[in-house]
Amino acid sequence: MSITLRIVFLGLLAHISYSQPSVTVTRSFTTDSLGACQGVSCLNEKVYLYGDREVGMIREYDWIDDSLRYTNREVRLTEEGKDVINHPTGIAYQPNLPVFIGNSIRLNKEGTIWKAVIYAIDWEGLWKTGTLDGNLIRTIEDDACIQGTRPQYVEYQGNWVVATADYGSKNNKVRLYDPERLKNASKTSEPGVVLKKFKCSPLVQNLHWIPEKRQLVLIQNQTEGRKWRLTFLDFDRSVEQGSEVVLKVIDFNNADELEGFSILSQKNKGLIVTSSKALNTHMVALE
Secondary structure (H helix, E strand, C coil): CCHHHHHHHHHHHHHHHHHCCCEEEEEEECCCCCCCEEEEEEECCEEEEEEECCCEEEEEEEEECCEEEEEEEEEECEECCEECCCCEEEEECCCCCCEEEEEEEECCCCCCCEEEEEEEECHHHHHHHCCCCCCEEEEEECCCCCCCCCCEEEEECCEEEEEEECCCCCCCEEEEECHHHHHCCCECCCCCCEEEEEECCCCEEEEEEECCCCEEEEEEEEECCEEEEEEEEEHHHHHHHCECCEEEEEECCCCCCEEEEEECCCCCEEEEEECCCCCCEEEEEEC
């Protein structure tokens, strides 16, 4: 084999290895006091789990010896005692940029009509006071979506933008929002808020961004409200082509409702969370 061909061959092998992740559950345990857990975010070496207990709330944890240790810090997503973000569905956080939290509001008892709302939040103030009082900057209706909203920062063309996706069963899209325009908007359908969008598969509960691989993970259900699915996308090609470019789909046999997934700072470890009352937290190994 010539040197040139060998270089090309090795490059192809590196690309295949680089693009084909593996996720294996290694340990499962129960994290209490969350209500139905709705997601997980790993920010600044801390782990944040959020849920819909008696009110929407977020708890902070340290990751020690493959376990979560509660730091005794919790915030309630209330204003003047009223449950405002009752069903938190995503935290978009990047240093020195606006912080957003999503909410999906059920408008009928059948759960067929929803309203999606994104809130611009003073993150530091929220953790100082423990509530949204004085820390709710703006309320934005995410009327560009189909069902629900799940904000997450991703990098697009050298800038950080807010991505979200639909939970509906058809016509689903990932949309990219300009964070500064979003922060000052009343609705996401206003001019200049949506930067780009591309078609994606259905039932997306949350998003996770892997910056070093430029991969976007769709955290999904296989059927509505049931069973786990992680779909790894080539983000740049998906945006370019206007439709998801799938690198790998990982289906799990677990029958409960997958809500969140996040890679920890160790990079080869992550957490999966579900809405179940017991065994709602799962440590995973990534290869």
